[in-house]
Amino acid sequence: MTELHPTLARVTERIIAKSKDSRAAYLSLIEREIENRPDRSQVSCSNLAHAFAGAQEDQEALKTNAGPNIGVVTAYNDMLSAHQPYGRYPERLKIYAREVGATAQVAGGTPAMCDGVTQGETGMELSLFSRDAIAMATGVALSHAMYDGMLLLGICDKIVPGLLIGALRFGHLPAVFVPSGPMPSGISNSQKQKTRQLYAEGRATRAELLESELGSYHSPGTCTFYGTANSNQMMMELMGLHIPGSAFIQPGTKLRQALDRAAVHRVTAMTADGNDFRPLGHCVDEKAIVNAMVGLLATGGSTNHAIHIPAFARAAGVQVDWTDLSELSSAVPLLARVYPNGSGDVNHFHDAGGMGFVIRELVDAGLAHGDVMGVGQERGMAEYGREPGLEEDRLVWRDVGPSGDDTMLKPAGDPFQPDGGMRLVEGNLGRACFKSSAVKKDRWTVEAPCRVFHTQKAVVDAFKAGELDRDVVVVVRFQGPRANGMPELHSLTPPLAVLQDRGYRVALVTDGRMSGASGKVPAAIHVSPEALGGGPLSLLQDGDIVKVCAETGELSTTADLSTRQPADDPGAEMGTGRELFAMFRQLADEAEKGGSAMLATAGL
Ligand SMILES: O=C(O)[C@H](O)[C@@H](O)[C@H](O)[C@H](O)COP(=O)(O)O
Ligand code: SF4
16 A cells, blocks of 8 residues: 555644644543443433333343444435435334344434425525534434444435534444435436526426426435535545445345445444444544545535535544645545536446445555544455445455446546645635536636626526626625525526536636535635625625636635725525524534534534
8 A cells, every 4th residue: 555645644644733632622522421321220210211111122122231222313304315215214223233132222313404405495594504403403312321322324415414413422432324325317417407508598398397307306315416415425435434335325225235234233343332342433533534525525526515524523623624625635636527527427436436446546545544443344444445245145345446437437546637626715805615626627717707696596687687698707695604504506507507608707706505516617615704794705896807716726806895895784584494593693603614503602
């Protein structure tokens, strides 16, 4: 194996150094929790009776403390196609637990929002903060203190980060994430995009658009674009929090079932009473967090993780920022092109070699830490660099071999790009993220007069009125965490893509987010500081020249902002439950720190 890449070593050392105190505080919390772990034989009989009353056939085993008791935290609902399979999981997981002398109980459920359903709607303003609500719900579930380990059932955008944040605060327990897998591939992504752009131009009917969308999203399982949900799966592999190779095995298959069963058996084997104790807080250390960032860059993952990684890192006492991400991006090559960064989807990616190929290439090239603890049978990342299969119904892991499709997957020695899929752009307008893997290089620099908007709808109306048919930097402000919950503005992709296809130089600049599935149009997103409270975006006026340049890392205006007054705050809206999240908005810290009121007020 090659020596660790010097940039990876340097960034890791810097993160360890700046996290020294917060990581030490976190580890001593875990030690205290391990020492004070409730001995259930000493817990009041009333507490125990309440805990076991609903356990039916497991009641005797629980009463006699026969074996480890595993808490299942599930984000099941029917609204997310990715989470719909989880409805049938609890009874199966209990059976698998009994097979190894353990028990499992559903500790609790968490909310789960489908960003695909709320995209472009007011519900999207609850999306980012739903992550913190999920973390809190995870804490409520595990607070029963009746568990020796945890199984975390969640896939989508805010759910895995939320589950991880919550579970890390119970990091004295071992944990395994249990994915449900991607739905089979539907119509091609280029076909989907074509119908969308035709509809945006008024050249396709709504019925034709719906037919096309249903051709893409058609059955239980995760949507197959490489957005935030599937970026979550990639990160869980790079952090070693899945059974190796679980990420992209489809629901309802024998292999999926075998991996789910292995997850239950593994978490049971890693409890404090076993001989392979692996508390989650020890698995998730600085190196695991660096591996998550490396995986994001090497696979062109979702920009949303520029916000979620700093957040869940803080939950483990680790401090990371966009400078760390940007420096890693300069050294980590782009090894995968999965839609929207390419044409194939995660099923094609998996068939071409998938996560096993990516992890093997990164670790062998010294571009990822191979000594992350993980939850695999062996410690370390070796198993994660292979792929799972069944031999006479027995789970085996095989070498992955070379890429099965070099239009999707390339080796570290011959990457698509020598550097990663995400760049930091900064200047007198603030700091922002730019997803370079999803934008053609001739679009990495756009300098044009800006048009300033306060809502997505105003942009679409201006587009329909033909007001944007020119070189233009579209600025959408007051979309930050404290303004309106930092929604994704993915509905802007089709109209801006139409302008770009008409030959105009177009870019988006916003303190809001984009979907992990957004691509094609150059965008400087998550601008920090946000407009609300006088951030530079609030000083811009129509016609100011704005430059976005991913080559030089620039986000600036030639306008003299020193003489400007901030635009008025459009004010927070009521309805769709947004008022319930007012305290999250008022207390949220900036995107670069994770956009979390919960972590900010917890002093983490
Ligand atoms: O970050 C993400 O990955 C997105 O939020 C994704 O979860 C969302 O559902 C997209 O909107 C789907 O893409 P389409 O809207 O293009 O189908
Ligand atoms: S991947 Fe996105 S659109 Fe698909 S189910 Fe998950 S949240 Fe919804």
